[in-house]
Amino acid sequence: MGEVIEVGILEGVASTTIKKLHKAGLATLEAIAVTPPREIVALTGMGVDTAIKVNTLARLKVDPGYVSASDLLETRSHMMRSRTGSNEFDRIMGGGIETGVITELIGEFGSGKTQICYTLSVLAQRPVAEGGLGGRVCVIDTEGTFLPERIKQIAEARGYDAQEILSNVLIARAYNSDHQIMLVKNLPKIAQEHDIKLVIVDSMIGHFRGEYIGRGTLAERQQKIAGVLGNLLRVAEAFNLSVVLTNQVQAKPDTSYGDPNRPAGGHVMAHACTHRVYLRKGRQNTRLVRVIDSPYLPEEKIRIAVTAAGICNEDETTNMEYDPDMYTAPEEPEEFSLEEEKVETPEELNLELDEINLDE
Ligand SMILES: Nc1ncnc2c1ncn2[C@@H]1O[C@H](COP(=O)(O)OP(=O)(O)OP(=O)(O)O)[C@@H](O)[C@H]1O
Numbered sequence: 001m002g003e004v005i006e007v008g009i010l011e012g013v014a015s016t017t018i019k020k021l022h023k024a025g026l027a028t029l030e031a032i033a034v035t036p037p038r039e040i041v042a043l044t045g046m047g048v049d050t051a052i053k054v055n056t057l058a059r060l061k062v063d064p065g066y067v068s069a070s071d072l073l074e075t076r077s078h079m080m081r082s083r084t085g086s087n088e089f090d091r092i093m094g095g096g097i098e099t100g101v102i103t104e105l106i107g108e109f110g111s112g113k114t115q116i117c118y119t120l121s122v123l124a125q126r127p128v129a130e131g132g133l134g135g136r137v138c139v140i141d142t143e144g145t146f147l148p149e150r151i152k153q154i155a156e157a158r159g160y161d162a163q164e165i166l167s168n169v170l171i172a173r174a175y176n177s178d179h180q181i182m183l184v185k186n187l188p189k190i191a192q193e194h195d196i197k198l199v200i201v202d203s204m205i206g207h208f209r210g211e212y213i214g215r216g217t218l219a220e221r222q223q224k225i226a227g228v229l230g231n232l233l234r235v236a237e238a239f240n241l242s243v244v245l246t247n248q249v250q251a252k253p254d255t256s257y258g259d260p261n262r263p264a265g266g267h268v269m270a271h272a273c274t275h276r277v278y279l280r281k282g283r284q285n286t287r288l289v290r291v292i293d294s295p296y297l298p299e300e301k302i303r304i305a306v307t308a309a310g311i312c313n314e315d316e317t318t319n320m321e322y323d324p325d326m327y328t329a330p331e332e333p334e335e336f337s338l339e340e341e342k343v344e345t346p347e348e349l350n351l352e353l354d355e356i357n358l359d360e
């Protein structure tokens with residue numbers, strides 16, 4: 001039996017949520033950590049997202065190590081995807097940019113990394129039924145290049161209320177790597193207070209590469225980057241939100257064949273980012289997109305276009321008709337539906353609680 005939880009122990013969790021947990025008998029970190037999110041929902045009446053968050057945060061406090069595959073599957077069944085603006089891009093991403101993981105956009109200057117971020121800033125705000133994530137967006141801009149004018153242009157070109165979209169994008173300028181680290185540490189609070197569903201870091205490595213120069217500083221630099229990525233991944237999991245990072249390629253002079261460009265950040269970046277998307281300039285306003293090193297996405301090369309409306313299909317259409325079943329692969333875990341699980345009457349609720357108590 002662990003210590004009784006108090007407000008502040010679980011970063012970014014509101015006092016009303018803590019009260020609900022107490023009331024339901026989930027008063028210790030251990031109790032919250034071992035109770036599956038769907039059971040937390042049934043016991044407390046809190047939202048699914050909040051339940052996943054408290055469960056993940058508690059688990060990390062109790063045991064930051066292994067989780068069972070069944071627990072992982074349960075958590076992943078809540079995963080959502082934001083559309084990218086291009087149907088083909090959505091398709092090779094398995095339906096869009098996932099929540100709960102980090103997606104890395106890799107490419108040389110002008111390859112379209114920031115353009116994808118702008119487009120996602122608009123599209124992720126759309127309701128889930130329209131292929132968005134139904135939440136706000138938070139941007140950590142390390143280069144001072146993230147311009148609201150472009151978000152406005154994309155929103156208008158797509159017929160959305162630009163003022164509303166702009167007011168739901170929070171932008172912080174990171175002036176150096178320490179500032180970037182601090183902004184990332186603050187994310188749980190921001191995510192909680194502003195219902196953030198997409199976090200963008202454009203770019204992830206820039207400051208670190210600029211500040212830690214020379215071989216002697218490499219270990220320290222990689223350690224710091226790993227720390228930031230760890231924090232970002234935890235936020236992605238705990239708040240079931242998408243994290244999108246941009247990363248430049250660096251030329252490797254000793255490559256004698258193949259593509260001489262490599263993503264910056266080495267193994268540390270490669271390990272932390274679940275999906276790595278490689279962008280190259282194509283003819284005219286098109287860009288070639290390929291997913292690399294993915295655990296389950298195909299390594300297929302497709303083409304997108306960059307227009308006033310942001311990322312579009314290759315033929316510059318912005319056909320955003322959305323069929324939520326379009327991308328559901330057969331082996332996907334069954335969707336968790338609150339409707340099905342809803343306890344109908346107080347009697348049934350009591351029965352369920354009794355059964356749970358009997359099991360203990
Ligand atoms: N309003 C617009 N309409 C059409 N195309 C645009 C528009 N704005 C930018 N672009 C295209 O996007 C390109 C810039 O891409 P982007 O800013 O995403 O590059 P990046 O990959 O982020 O590069 P860097 O590494 O320098 O940050 C421009 O060269 C231009 O081709």
Ligand SMILES: [Mg+2]
Nearest residue numbers: 113114145202
């Ligand atoms: Mg850029």
